[in-house]
Amino acid sequence: xxxxxxxxxxxxxxxxxxxxxxxxxxxxxxxxxxxxxxxxxxxxxxxxxxxxxxxxxxxxxxxxxxxxxxxxxxxxxxxxxxxxxxxxxxxxxxxxxxxxxxxxxxxxxxxxxxxxxxxxxxxxxxxxxxxxxxxxxxxxxxxxxx
Amino acid sequence: xxxxxxxxxxxxxxxxxxxxxxxxxxxxxxxxxxxxxxxxxxxxxxxxxxxxxxxxxxxxxxxxxxxxxxxxxxxxxxxxxxxxxxxxxxxxxxxxxxxxxxxxxxxxxxxxxxxxxxxxxxxxxxxxxxxxxxxxxxxxxxxxxx
DNA sequence: CTCGGTGCAAATGCTTTGCAATGTC
DNA sequence: GACATTGCAAAGCATTTGCACCGAG
Numbered sequence: 001x002x003x004x005x006x007x008x009x010x011x012x013x014x015x016x017x018x019x020x021x022x023x024x025x026x027x028x029x030x031x032x033x034x035x036x037x038x039x040x041x042x043x044x045x046x047x048x049x050x051x052x053x054x055x056x057x058x059x060x061x062x063x064x065x066x067x068x069x070x071x072x073x074x075x076x077x078x079x080x081x082x083x084x085x086x087x088x089x090x091x092x093x094x095x096x097x098x099x100x101x102x103x104x105x106x107x108x109x110x111x112x113x114x115x116x117x118x119x120x121x122x123x124x125x126x127x128x129x130x131x132x133x134x135x136x137x138x139x140x141x142x143x144x145x146x
Numbered sequence: 147x148x149x150x151x152x153x154x155x156x157x158x159x160x161x162x163x164x165x166x167x168x169x170x171x172x173x174x175x176x177x178x179x180x181x182x183x184x185x186x187x188x189x190x191x192x193x194x195x196x197x198x199x200x201x202x203x204x205x206x207x208x209x210x211x212x213x214x215x216x217x218x219x220x221x222x223x224x225x226x227x228x229x230x231x232x233x234x235x236x237x238x239x240x241x242x243x244x245x246x247x248x249x250x251x252x253x254x255x256x257x258x259x260x261x262x263x264x265x266x267x268x269x270x271x272x273x274x275x276x277x278x279x280x281x282x283x284x285x286x287x288x289x290x291x292x
Numbered sequence: 293c294t295c296g297g298t299g300c301a302a303a304t305g306c307t308t309t310g311c312a313a314t315g316t317c
Numbered sequence: 318g319a320c321a322t323t324g325c326a327a328a329g330c331a332t333t334t335g336c337a338c339c340g341a342g
Contacts, residue, residue, distance in 0.1 A: 081331070134277065
């Protein structure tokens with residue numbers, strides 16, 4: 001949907017940082033934009049491999065970092081031993097409820113939390129870049145199953 | 147300070163879970179309670195080694211998990227490639243501002259955030275176990291240095 | 293033509309595991 | 318005694334790195 005805008009933003013970012021415009025980087029951006037929900041580096045790598053696109057794992061990791069830097073994706077660590085990502089472009093800032101039983105992830109938005117975050121940063125003269133709020137526990141479905 | 151109470155709690159937890167009361171587990175608890183601030187598994191391991199206590203790394207990891215399960219310590223992932231822990235016993239629930247430049251970590255407490263968390267959990271019928279709010283950015287000192 | 297980027301495979305570093313020995317219950 | 322726990326070293330796994338080749342600027 002916003003693929004075109006995302007491409008423009010990435011191009012801008014690459015140019016302004018004196019990074020090169022390589023086909024691999026845009027193949028990865030395409031793949032990311034086609035993905036809904038959370039994904040990890042290896043899922044993306046496999047997905048591209050299956051789709052006939054050939055980029056090395058190293059390039060995937062490298063590019064995901066760039067995409068995070070320019071705000072097109074967010075990077076999370078949901079208590080697992082690997083990082084997960086999701087599109088951030090054009091999406092409101094949100095947080096996560098993570099079910100420890102089934103791994104399901106529920107998103108929520110809270111203006112109150114954003115406000116407290118701003119207050120905390122101001123009173124500590126801290127310049128925020130990204131914030132993550134994660135609530136680990138048991139989802140409604142898993143509570144019934146117990 | 148609360149060492150005695152912590153030991154009692156750990157003992158209770160071990161007994162109720164049919165885990166064995168081993169000296170190693172309590173050597174590790176001692177070491178944890180002596181530590182202020184955040185620490186990682188390897189720091190704890192080295193600290194005990196230096197102190198003449200001999201426990202294997204595997205046992206350290208195993209025991210840290212148990213201590214987390216019974217609420218004596220908290221486990222975090224501050225964007226690094228390893229987990230960090232801190233005493234949780236008798237401490238109010240708090241969150242972290244993490245400086246991406248110098249790695250400094252500032253703690254803060256917010257009743258408002260706790261309240262929103264409770265509301266979100268209720269409206270999603272979600273049973274919370276632990277929550278983490280992390281704000282990554284640049285601390286006051288590092289902003290000046292730029 | 294220069295030097296950043298890529299692919300590959302090997303390396304890294306945290307954490308877990310396999311297995312024999314040990315010690316709790 | 319039975320079997321969970323330990324120690325050690327080896328294995329796992331996500332991510333990074335070294336290096337030769339490639340291609341964007």
